[in-house]
Amino acid sequence: MSDVFDPISLEIYWSRLISIADESAAALLRTAFSTVVRESNDFTTVLMDADCNCLSENTAGIPSFVGMLPSAVRSFLQHIPREEWRPGDCIITNDPEIGSGHLPDITMAAPIFYKDRLVGFSGSIAHLPDIGGAGWAGDCRELVEEGLRLMPVKFISEGRENTYVTQLLRHNVRAPDQVIGDIYAQVSAQRVCAAGVRQFLEDTGMDDLVLLSAELRARAEAAMRKAIVALPDGSWTSSVRADGFDADETFINCRLTIRGSDLEIDFEGTSPQINRGINSVLKYTTAYATYPIKCALDPESPRNEGSFQPVSVKAPVGSILNPIFPAPVAARQLTGHLLTGAIYGCLAQVVPELVVAESGSAPTLRTVFGGRTRDGQAFNQVLFASGGLGASSRMDGYGCTAFPSNTGAGSIEVLESVSPLLVRHKELAQDSGGAGRFRGGLGQDVVLDIQSDSPVNISLLSDRHKYPPQGLLGGRPGSKSIVALSDGTRLHPKSRSVLQPGETLHIHFPGGGGFGPPADRDPAAIKRDIEFGYVSQDAAEKLYGVRNDR
Structure with a gap:
């Protein structure tokens, strides 16, 4: 470690850089058009130094996005040389190999200049409501089916919109206003981040982030190495x-x-x-x-x-x-x-x-709905919800908690207001958490009606229909996924289908796996589970040997 920064100042600086990333995220969240970003938190913002090293990230960022932004910006520099970046530029791509792994995500970066020098980059990734093609679907056979692919290009050049890119997007997606609105929300986030960095440098008297970046990265690496060597x-x-x-x-x-x-x-x-x-x-x-x-x-x-x-x-x-x-x-x-x-x-x-044991939200179960509302407007919405978290050696898993992703659940009221979907009920699923010394978190059941005058397209992206989330060290598995119509017909778990007006859809999000042998569970915890309705009398008797006194 260097002696350039004393520990107290370093902690203050680090916290302030994190707050800059958080302020950038707040700008993106508040100006976004789609519910994917605004309600479900499917985005992240990151501050990088001039060598594209991650310095700080927003507190609630998507883990995978944070891990991929620095390498994405390095790839940007291979397509657009550093000397061609100007103040006010915003470069975007959705190429899976460069960005975040699939086409629906826009990866964006903007240079940060201070005293006419490039001192860093602000970056963001956000999941768009649509990217054309098959949209967000799992049944395509090659990349070109999955949507429009943009290699790194300046969406904003020295503060001016690249109208060719805008028109290309508008004419190839299902929800053009939302798509362009969300991209401009990212532009706002980049500008807020850059302004925060310039103010930070003014306040601290630094000319760049070089020494601070090296020190923060060294300390983060030392912390991880200390944990591994133990x-x-x-x-x-x-x-x-x-x-x-x-x-x-x-x-x-x-x-x-x-x-x-x-x-x-x-x-x-x-x-x-x-x-x-x-x-x-x-x-x-x-x-x-x-x-x-x-x-x-x-x-x-x-x-x-x-x-x-x-x-x-x-x-x-x-x-x-x-x-x-x-x-x-x-x-x-x-x-x-x-x-x-x-x-x-x-x-x-x-x-x-x-x-922790395996989670019912790993992988996420997503349902993408698209079609026309009763007033003829196009809609494309994703139902974001989570299964149960796996149990640990210390406690039961949390119910309906995302992990390893951390997307939010979103508001049912908002979903219903922008689509012809009516959620009949959304509740914790009894007996869905895997039994164990500590029980897996409960999954949930969602039942919704299709209240449109025309068919609604649905794309399912799901797993765990055959193999449920597994427990650890004797813990039992959680429940399996279910996506079915009211007559019991099960939809293909990874393909596109069509729902007719008036049909009802049941979606079961699995519970997490248990931890440790069920025989070791505290009898008081079993009794509480039964009283709260988390575990049924029949399941308690079968899994824990608790006598059914009905």
Whole structure:
């Protein structure tokens, strides 16, 4: 560590940089048009130094987005040389290999100039309500089906809109006003971030962020290395099986190796890529492999580029975790979110007290609705909701809690106001959490009616219909996913379907896995679960041996 900054000043500076990223996020949130951003928090903002190293991120950012922005901006510089960046520029892309792994996300970066010098970059990623093509769907066979693909280009050039890009977007998406509105919300976020950095430099008397960046990254790296070196050297393996697509089931093999202060994650032996959109590009794989390590080993210190230096990730070329272009990737989260379970399966063998069982929200279950409202307006909406969090060695899992993603649930009232959907009920699902010494968090049941005059398109992006979230160290699995019509007909879990006016849809979001043997559960906790309706009398008798006195 250097002696340039005293510890108190450094803490103040670090906190202020985080607040700049938070202010940038607030600007994006308050000016966004779509419910995907405004209600469900599917975005992030990041402040980077002049070498594209992450310095700070907004507090509630999507983990995968944060992990991918620095490398995205480095790729931007390969397409648009540094000397061509000007004050007021905003560069965008949605290329999966450069950005965040699939087309619906816009990745944006803007240069920050101070005293006529480039001192940093502000970056953001936000999930658009639509990107044309098949939209957000998991059944496409190649990338070009999944929507419009933009390579890095200046959306704003020295403060002026690139009308060619705007028109290209407007004429190729289903909700042009929302799409362009959300992109401009990102532009606002970039400007707020840049203004915050310039004010920070004025207040501190610094001319740039070079020394501060080096110190913050060094401290973050030291914290992570200290956490890793506290664990024994060794190698552990684990695997996760997923539904895949139809007969093509998939699996993830993971080997976690610790050598001193270095930690390696190797996914050798994982399923080969398939010709459906559940492949995860290596950037997304890396982001969702490193994030659970941070959560388990070093959850307290703020994240930046240094946090991930001690962790390396490998995945075979041509696998579902490192597919070859132009593999379809629209539903990459259905694979990437499973990495936490595989990694924690390894860590549970050495530090079980630091991990959680598999979650019912890993992977996320998403339903995308599109069509016409009764007044003829086009709509395209996503129902964001979560399953139960896996249990830990210390407590039951939380109900209906997102992890490893942290998207919000969104407002049902807002969903109903902008679409012909009526939510009949949305409630905790009894008996959905896996039994154990600590119970998995409950999932939820959502029942909604289609109240339109015309058919409504639905795209399902789901898993866990065959293989439920697994428990740890004797804990039982959580429940399985269900997406069905009122007559019991089950919709294809990863394809597009059509719902008719008046039909009713039931969606079950799984509960999390349990932790430890059910026989070790505190009888008082079982009694409380029954009284609160979390566990039925029949389930309590079957799983815990509690006598049914009805």
